Amino acid sequence: KKLIIINGPNLNLLGKREPNIYGSLSFTEFLDEVVGKYPDADIDYFQSNIEGELIDKLHEVGFSYDGIILNAAAYTHTSIGIGDAVKAIETPVVEVHISNTFNREEFRHQSFISPNAKGVILGFGLQSYELAIQSFICRT
Ligand code: DQA
Numbered sequence: 789k790k791l792i793i794i795n796g797p798n799l800n801l802l803g804k805r806e807p808n809i810y811g812s813l814s815f816t817e818f819l820d821e822v823v824g825k826y827p828d829a830d831i832d833y834f835q836s837n838i839e840g841e842l843i844d845k846l847h848e849v850g851f852s853y854d855g856i857i858l859n860a861a862a863y864t865h866t867s868i869g870i871g872d873a874v875k876a877i878e879t880p881v882v883e884v885h886i887s888n889t890f891n892r893e894e895f896r897h898q899s900f901i902s903p904n905a906k907g908v909i910l911g912f913g914l915q916s917y918e919l920a921i922q923s924f925i926c927r928t
Contacts, residue, residue: 789854791924792832793819793917796842796861796870800835802886802914810886811913818914826921839863843873850877855924857917859884864899871900882920885910 795815798805803814815835823831834845842860849856850873858881860870874881881904888911889896902908907923909916 791855793857795835797837846873850879853879856881857920875904880906883908884916
């Protein structure tokens with residue numbers, strides 16, 4: 789299975805940024821550990837703080853990969869463009885959030901990704917990403 793994790797703005801600061809909410813592990817430390825656990829999956833990683841670059845990446849992988857794990861971060865709540873891109877591509881997208889966005893500010897309750905996502909996983913810290921990987925690997 790060819791999978792990609794796409795992280796949006798400010799997620800390059802994971803480990804340093806509000807560790808009470810997002811934890812103190814950097815994403816690359818986490819990813820190294822997780823990738824080793826799923827040798828059958830080929831897992832790419834992309835992060836950008838720029839909305840258009842996230843859209844370009846969705847277009848690039850969205851007709852050939854088996855699955856996309858997308859944490860669009862703040863753009864989740866603002867970007868019709870990223871929402872439209874998720875709708876336009878063929879590869880299924882699982883939306884992920886580290887925090888439970890529903891027990892935070894009201895403006896985090898809306899998502900432009902969710903209506904076109906295969907599923908949504910949120911609130912489990914970095915484990916949310918691992919659950920998303922499993923969702924593409926495990927068949928029941
Ligand atoms: C986030 C939640 C968003 O509301 C926030 O803007 C982020 C991270 C999360 O993973 O919990 O940057 O997507």
